[in-house]
Amino acid sequence: MAKRDYYEVLGVGKNASDDEIKKAYRKLAMKYHPDRNPDNKDAEDKFKEAKEAYEMLSDADKKAAYDQYGHAGVDPNMAGGFGGQQGYGGFAEAFGDIFGDIFGQQAGGRRGNGPQVYRGTDLRYSMEITLEQAAHGHEAQIRVPHWDECDHCHGNGAEPGSSVETCPTCNGVGQVRVSQGFFTMQQTCPKCHGSGKFIPKPCTKCHGQGKLKSQKTLEVKIPAGIDEGMRIRSSGNGEPGINGGPPGDLYVEVHIKPHPVFERDGDDLHCQMPISFATAALGGDIEVPTLNGRASFPVPEGTQAGKTFRLRGKGIKGVRSGYPGDLYVHVAVETPVKLTESQKELLRQFDRSVHEGGSRHSPQEQSWLDKVKSFFS
Known part of the structure; x- marks a missing residue:
C-alpha cells in the first residue's frame, strides 16, 4: 500500500515550523499510544505512521530530501534514498557536490586515489520513561550494537595464512568508469564494493568483514524537562565507518508513558x-x-x-x-450517590429553600430558564 504524505499524516502544512510539527506528533502519539489502546491494531499502525512521519520531518536533512523527492528521497531501499550508502553510486557520485548539499552528508569521500570512505550509519534507540523521570531527569543503561575487531583475522578480513590483495578490477581505487552514451561516470567497483581490496580467502569467523557484532552497555543521562519525541545524541556510537570512515552517531529517542493523573x-x-x-x-x-x-x-x-x-x-x-x-x-x-432516605429528604428540603430564594442562589439555572422562555415565546 502506498505511503501517505508525511505532512498529511501529522495534519500540518509544508511550511509548518518545528514546534508545530512536534506538537502535532505529540498529540497523535498521546491519542494512539499502544498503552492507551491495547489490542488495537489500527491505533498501533497510526502510532507507527505518526512516529515515522515525525522522524523524517523533524530531521532537517531528511525533511529537505523528502520535500524535493518525496518518499523516494528518504527510502533507503530505493536508488538515491536518504541514508543509504550504495544509493549514491553512479549519478550521485558524478554530481557529488550537488547531492552533498541536498542530503547533508555525502556518500563518501576519497583519500587521494584510494577507495571511497564512508561515514557509518546512525543508529536509533527508542526509550520509554515515566513522566516523573522526564520531569526530574533520569540515568539509564541501554544495550546497543557494537562491533569488535575479529580476534581470528585481527581485523584484516583474511583467513590466517592468506593475504589481502589489491582489487584487480579497480586497481585499488574502489571505483570504475562506466561509459553511457556521451557520458562517462564513476561507479562503485562491483567486485570490491568500494574497498579497493580483494580477499581470496575470507576469514571463516567474520566472513571477511574484519569485525564481529556484539553488544555494549551505555550510560544515558536524560536531562530534566525532556519532552516527548526529543532525541539525545551519543557521538560515535553508531555503526562503524567503511574503509576507515568515521563512525555514525547513536540517537536515543525518548517517549513518555501516559500518566494516570497528569x-x-x-x-x-x-x-x-x-x-x-x-x-x-x-x-x-x-x-x-x-x-x-x-x-x-x-x-x-x-x-x-x-x-x-x-x-x-x-x-x-x-x-x-x-x-x-x-x-x-x-x-x-x-x-453524591447511594443516599439514604434521610439524606435524600435533607436534599429535598435544601432544594426547596434554594428555589424559594430565587435566582440569587442559582444564577446559571435562572439564566437558562429565561432563555427557554424567550425561545418559546
Whole structure:
C-alpha cells in the first residue's frame, strides 16, 4: 500500500515550523499510544505512521530530501534514498557536490586515489520513561550494537595464512568508469564494493568483514524537562565507518508513558480534581497532587463544575528555558450517590429553600430558564 504524505499524516502544512510539527506528533502519539489502546491494531499502525512521519520531518536533512523527492528521497531501499550508502553510486557520485548539499552528508569521500570512505550509519534507540523521570531527569543503561575487531583475522578480513590483495578490477581505487552514451561516470567497483581490496580467502569467523557484532552497555543521562519525541545524541556510537570512515552517531529517542493523573502540554501539566458538592458550595482548602508532592489551595464558595485553577510553578521545569511551567487543576463537582432516605429528604428540603430564594442562589439555572422562555415565546 502506498505511503501517505508525511505532512498529511501529522495534519500540518509544508511550511509548518518545528514546534508545530512536534506538537502535532505529540498529540497523535498521546491519542494512539499502544498503552492507551491495547489490542488495537489500527491505533498501533497510526502510532507507527505518526512516529515515522515525525522522524523524517523533524530531521532537517531528511525533511529537505523528502520535500524535493518525496518518499523516494528518504527510502533507503530505493536508488538515491536518504541514508543509504550504495544509493549514491553512479549519478550521485558524478554530481557529488550537488547531492552533498541536498542530503547533508555525502556518500563518501576519497583519500587521494584510494577507495571511497564512508561515514557509518546512525543508529536509533527508542526509550520509554515515566513522566516523573522526564520531569526530574533520569540515568539509564541501554544495550546497543557494537562491533569488535575479529580476534581470528585481527581485523584484516583474511583467513590466517592468506593475504589481502589489491582489487584487480579497480586497481585499488574502489571505483570504475562506466561509459553511457556521451557520458562517462564513476561507479562503485562491483567486485570490491568500494574497498579497493580483494580477499581470496575470507576469514571463516567474520566472513571477511574484519569485525564481529556484539553488544555494549551505555550510560544515558536524560536531562530534566525532556519532552516527548526529543532525541539525545551519543557521538560515535553508531555503526562503524567503511574503509576507515568515521563512525555514525547513536540517537536515543525518548517517549513518555501516559500518566494516570497528569496530562502534559509543553512544560504545563493538567489534572482533573473531583470535589464534593459541599466543598463547591461552601468553599474550602483542597489538596492536589504535584510531581513534587502535595499542594493545597483555596476553593472559593460557589465554585462551578469545570472551573480551572492555575498553580504557578507547579509544572515541569523546561529543558531549554530552565523555568517551570504551571499546573492547571480542572474541578469536577461530584454528585453524591447511594443516599439514604434521610439524606435524600435533607436534599429535598435544601432544594426547596434554594428555589424559594430565587435566582440569587442559582444564577446559571435562572439564566437558562429565561432563555427557554424567550425561545418559546
